[in-house]
Amino acid sequence: MTTYIALLRGINVSGQKMIKMDHLKGVFESMKLHHVRTYIQSRNVLFESPEGDAQLLTKRIEQHIESAYSFQVTVILRTLKELEEIIRQCPYKPEQLLETDSLYVSFLSELPSSEAIDKCMALQNDIDEFAIADKEVYILIHKKYGETKFSNNFLEKKLKVTATTRNWATVNKLVSLGRG
Template sequence: MTTYAALLRGINVGGSRKLPMAELRTLLTGLGHTAVRTHLQSGQAVFTTDRGDEESLGAELSRALEERFGFPVDVIVRDHTYLKAVAEDCPFPAAELEARQLHVTYFSAPVAPDRYAAIDRAAHLPEEFRLGDRCLYLYAPDGVGRSKLAEALSRRPVVKGLIATSRNWNTVVKLVELTAAQA
């Protein structure tokens, strides 16, 4: 059995695209997954399964969510080993920062650095970003809500063709813990 986290994009935000976590747990159990748990209301679920891979599991869950709730939901599924590596490979001093200052954007596929070539990094200082393995680390000292760099990073030409979903550092660490507890 492998333990995975499913990261749902854009649900339960601002009162739209409502997706109750109890129903997400029921749906995942109905798909044959075990040890299903959710974290927060923003779309994280942890489960174990002995079939499929990250891509096929994400596609299966996305289809099931659209059938059940009537709207499309992008889903990225990652296993414990990957989530742990993302946390360990953080290029910023996570232990010295507030969780609101550090975010990880998970991508559905590897991202070439040239996608970000047009972003003037110096113009956004002290905010910074670094690419990782199918992820991007964002340091935003005043939080992501006020971040001009976060806005630039999320523009359509930059993320076109990818599923991208971001989590703050507290959630990144919690997902490592939750998937480790079941691994």
């Protein structure tokens, strides 16, 4: 069995696409997924599955969610091992951050093109920083996430892939829950 984390994009934000986590958990359980649990209202579902094809599993989850709620939700899957590696590979050391700094990870649905990465990297600035590694973008915010140029929507437009963003504390909590 593989432990997966489903990162749902665009639900429970500004009163749009509202889904109660206990009901969402039931949708996952109805798919015969194992040890299903959610993390607060954070749009994340942890579960276990013998399915090794993440793309197939993602499409199946998206179809079940659309059937249950009558709207589409993008799901980005990562395994527990992938999340652990994402934490290990972080180019910013959380213990070295200033008190006003915040760290985020944007999870991409697929690898962006080299051209899109180059164009995005050319937009770096002195205010906030980001680093792209495979299907993740690490974002170091020196002020507030709401004030950064490197928002989820910005990354989607520049990289031309779907993304969903989580703060560093949530990423670490998901790993902790996955291990537990």
